[in-house]
Amino acid sequence: MSLTNVKDGSKGRIIFHIDFDYFYAQCEELRDPSLKGKPVVVCVYSARGGDSGAVSTSNYKAREYGVKSGIPIKLAKNKLKDVPDAKFLPVDHNYYSEMSDKAMKIARKYADKFELVGVDEAFIEVTERLENDFGRAKELAMAVKQELKNELGLTCSIGIAPNKLVAKIASDFQKPDGLTLVKPEEIKTFLTNLNVGKIVGVGKKTEEILNEMGARTIGELSNIDIYQLTKNFGKKIGTYLYNAARGIDDEPVVESESVTQISRITTLKKSTNAVEEMLGDLESLCKDVHKSVIERGFSFKSVSIMLILDDLSIKTKSRSLKSPSTSSEELFKVAKVLLEEAVAESQLLVRRLGVKVSELVSSKGQDTLFKYIE
DNA sequence: GACTAGTGTCGAC
DNA sequence: TTACGGTCGACACTAGTC
Numbered sequence: 001m002s003l004t005n006v007k008d009g010s011k012g013r014i015i016f017h018i019d020f021d022y023f024y025a026q027c028e029e030l031r032d033p034s035l036k037g038k039p040v041v042v043c044v045y046s047a048r049g050g051d052s053g054a055v056s057t058s059n060y061k062a063r064e065y066g067v068k069s070g071i072p073i074k075l076a077k078n079k080l081k082d083v084p085d086a087k088f089l090p091v092d093h094n095y096y097s098e099m100s101d102k103a104m105k106i107a108r109k110y111a112d113k114f115e116l117v118g119v120d121e122a123f124i125e126v127t128e129r130l131e132n133d134f135g136r137a138k139e140l141a142m143a144v145k146q147e148l149k150n151e152l153g154l155t156c157s158i159g160i161a162p163n164k165l166v167a168k169i170a171s172d173f174q175k176p177d178g179l180t181l182v183k184p185e186e187i188k189t190f191l192t193n194l195n196v197g198k199i200v201g202v203g204k205k206t207e208e209i210l211n212e213m214g215a216r217t218i219g220e221l222s223n224i225d226i227y228q229l230t231k232n233f234g235k236k237i238g239t240y241l242y243n244a245a246r247g248i249d250d251e252p253v254v255e256s257e258s259v260t261q262i263s264r265i266t267t268l269k270k271s272t273n274a275v276e277e278m279l280g281d282l283e284s285l286c287k288d289v290h291k292s293v294i295e296r297g298f299s300f301k302s303v304s305i306m307l308i309l310d311d312l313s314i315k316t317k318s319r320s321l322k323s324p325s326t327s328s329e330e331l332f333k334v335a336k337v338l339l340e341e342a343v344a345e346s347q348l349l350v351r352r353l354g355v356k357v358s359e360l361v362s363s364k365g366q367d368t369l370f371k372y373i374e
Numbered sequence: 375g376a377c378t379a380g381t382g383t384c385g386a387c
Numbered sequence: 388t389t390a391c392g393g394t395c396g397a398c399a400c401t402a403g404t405c
Contacts, residue, residue: 023387044392054392056387069387072391091392118387118395201397203385234399265393302380312391316382352392 014127014137015253017159017167018107018144020100021176023120025059027099028089030153039065039086043073046267051077053267056091060176103154110144113253123164125253134160134183141179165249166190169198187247192219199244201237209233210241221245259296263306264288265354271310273349275340285355286335290328293357299324300357303334307342308352317342324361331357 020026024042029035039062045053051073058067058076065083067076073088080086100119108114111124130136141158148154157178159170166187170180182190196215197207209232215221222245230238243249264285272278282305293300304318317338321330335355343350 046392052391056392070391072389074390076390078390120387201385205384236398259395260397261395263394267392304381308391314383318381320380354393356394 012127012132013125013162014130014132014134015161015164015167016110016124016126016137016141016144017161017164017171018122018124018156019158019171019175020103020120020154020156022057022059022063023100024057024091024096025062026154027096028087028092029059030099031095035087037061039067039080039083041067041073041076041080041086041088042091043076043088044091045073047269048267049269062086099152099154102152103148103156106147106151107144110140111253114255115253116256123167123253134181138179138181141181145177145179161187163247163249164251164253165200165244166247168200169194172198191245191247192217192222194218196221199241201240201244206233206237218245260360261356261358262289262292262296262298262300262360263304263354263356264292265306265308265352267352268350271349271351273343273346275336275343278339278343278350278353279336281353282335282339282355283332285353286332287328289355289357290331293360294326297363298360299326299363300331301325301359301361302357303331303338304356304358305335305338305342306352306354306356307339307346307350308354309346309348310351311348312351313348315342315346318356318358320359324359326363331355 025040028040028042040059041055041062042057043053044056053073055067055069055071055073055076057069062080065079067079077088096119104116104122107122107124110126112128113125115123117123126140130140137160141160145156145158148156155177157171157175159167159173159180161167161170161182162184166182170182173180194217196202196210196218199218202210210221213224213228213232215224221241226238226242229241232238233241266281266285268278268281301324302318302320304316307315309315319334319338
């Protein structure tokens with residue numbers, strides 16, 4: 001959305017944001033109904049063994065004990081140490097993907113337009129289906145929820161609004177198994193007392209800056225002029241925030257586009273600053289990335305590495321290639337150079353190591369182009 | 375000053 | 388008391404070029 005072209009897409013659209021409740025943990029409850037009522041914590045265990053790793057998702061019972069996404073597994077276990085029936089399970093992405101496919105197939109049936117967001121969220125536009133009648137939206141959302149519940153046993157929270165921005169905030173308003181409808185004329189009242197962090201794209205850092213500028217709530221954000229916002233956040237994000245504070249958003253609901261980057265990251269068995277000790281991990285990361293790139297029919301023009309240091313700070317380095325490549329050797333060679341440079345610049349030990357390729361080009365398209373040129 | 379390429383940071387899930 | 392994953396998208400900043 002540009003400064004000179006601020007349109008209010010709020011008029012005339014009806015959009016649902018469907019958000020499956022505590023998705024991974026809910027999937028686990030469905031697979032093993034004996035988990036119902038117990039705290040369930042789905043974990044990403046790292047290569048360090050033991051309880052090294054972080055919590056991916058937890059169900060609401062676990063959240064009552066302060067166990068939420070992102071906290072260390074050890075901390076989660078500590079919080080639940082007096083709860084003998086708490087369950088800690090490793091993530092099972094294949095199973096969640098299967099469940100997601102089934103759920104999204106149902107959601108898609110109701111949509112004029114469908115947009116998948118990650119594995120557990122989707123936007124569906126239903127303007128035509130409802131003939132622009134907001135009055136019928138709740139009934140349709142109930143039908144979606146009912147079918148998901150009957151067919152798969154899954155609960156979700158749905159936000160209904162004239163645009164994606166407000167629909168997303170609305171789905172988060174009442175959880176789990178919630179349904180929140182925000183009509184066009186209710187947007188201002190709905191948003192005004194909500195925390196600025198509820199706006200998509202406003203994370204911890206942005207929220208801190210906004211707080212310093214005097215905006216804790218979305219209503220307060222709407223009092224800040226666009227000049228201040230663009231000065232602090234740049235033109236694009238500043239304009240986005242200015243509009244978001246007013247509930248204005250004209251982003252269309254679109255089928256998800258193809259990937260633009262592919263990456264793999266791992267936690268080293270032991271923190272180190274010796275490049276030789278990381279070469280084994282670097283090589284297998286490169287192989288994994290390369291395999292995925294080739295399987296998806298891409299070549300890559302940019303290679304990056306990411307280091308997460310012992311204080312959990314992040315260091316990245318990237319390099320563009322002269323021309324798109326599909327070479328596994330070239331990927332490893334460039335990644336190794338970047339790693340050597342990054343390690344030389346860092347004072348701390350490296351805890352985690354990642355490899356990323358971007359500026360992806362469809363190799364199939366390239367072939368065609370080459371053939372054409374020939 | 376406009377544009378671009380390269381690089382690094384933030385945020386969502 | 389501490390504890391700490393993996394993958395992706397978007398965009399800001401900077402330097403170089405014209």
